[in-house]
Amino acid sequence: MFVACWSVKGGSGTSVTSALAARRWAATTDAGALLVDLCGDAPGLLGVPEPATPGVADWLNVGDEVQIDALRRLEREVAAGLSLLHRGNGPLCRADRAELMARELAADHRVTVVDGGCLWRAGGEEAGGAAAGAAPDDIDVRRGIVAGADRSWLVTRACFLALRRAARAPLQPTGVVLLVEPGRPLTAGDVEDVIGAPVVLRLDVDPSVARATDAGLLASRVPAALDRALAQVTPA
Numbered sequence: 001m002f003v004a005c006w007s008v009k010g011g012s013g014t015s016v017t018s019a020l021a022a023r024r025w026a027a028t029t030d031a032g033a034l035l036v037d038l039c040g041d042a043p044g045l046l047g048v049p050e051p052a053t054p055g056v057a058d059w060l061n062v063g064d065e066v067q068i069d070a071l072r073r074l075e076r077e078v079a080a081g082l083s084l085l086h087r088g089n090g091p092l093c094r095a096d097r098a099e100l101m102a103r104e105l106a107a108d109h110r111v112t113v114v115d116g117g118c119l120w121r122a123g124g125e126e127a128g129g130a131a132a133g134a135a136p137d138d139i140d141v142r143r144g145i146v147a148g149a150d151r152s153w154l155v156t157r158a159c160f161l162a163l164r165r166a167a168r169a170p171l172q173p174t175g176v177v178l179l180v181e182p183g184r185p186l187t188a189g190d191v192e193d194v195i196g197a198p199v200v201l202r203l204d205v206d207p208s209v210a211r212a213t214d215a216g217l218l219a220s221r222v223p224a225a226l227d228r229a230l231a232q233v234t235p236a
Helices: 014-028 042-046 056-061 096-105 138-146 159-165 190-197 208-213 224-231
Strands: 002-007 032-039 077-078 084-085 113-118 151-157 175-180 199-204
Touching: 002 014, 002 138, 014 032, 014 042, 014 084, 014 113, 014 151, 014 224, 032 042, 032 138, 056 077, 056 096, 096 113, 096 138, 151 159, 151 190, 159 190, 175 190, 190 199, 199 224
Parallel strands: 002 113, 002 151, 032 084, 032 113, 151 175, 175 199
Antiparallel strands: 077 084
């Protein structure tokens, strides 16, 4: 199974959701899990040193003589059953190699979770993608990888701005991860109506998660309430 988490607004919790899901499935599946970090936040969240080795960006930007199997050699194990493919250095380029990477991730025997980050372009989607003949930018490449996922999860809060952007996004999610906050007037049903996809996971905004995140403990310690919520979503 290949799951991609993404958002249309910064601070939506996409990186935390991706890390938590990968960590949960690494511990509960025989084959383990792979976390693909397209944003650069995973090492800090998991409490591991920033990798000094090449990563996704480096593989994307090299010539075609470097084959897909080289990407696998860039992974590192960060917890029992959990491997990390980190972002690497430089911009994410080469949309054609991004498509090749997405196909490889979809064929992996492990559960693969991609942190796609915020896919909303500054200035709005009406600005379009890369100009004709121009190199694709970071968002275009991340979108190309996310688009190859079996499950595409929009991570969002039930706020008007985020839902307004999501309704105009070029990608249609297969499910929504809803961050639940006290006092929000919009319901899960409202979110489903606007997005046109079911809420597959509800995560309460919890100060204990922020503490675990700040301490880099997501690889080893997950608040019990979140672990119970994640247990309801099976990698099948």
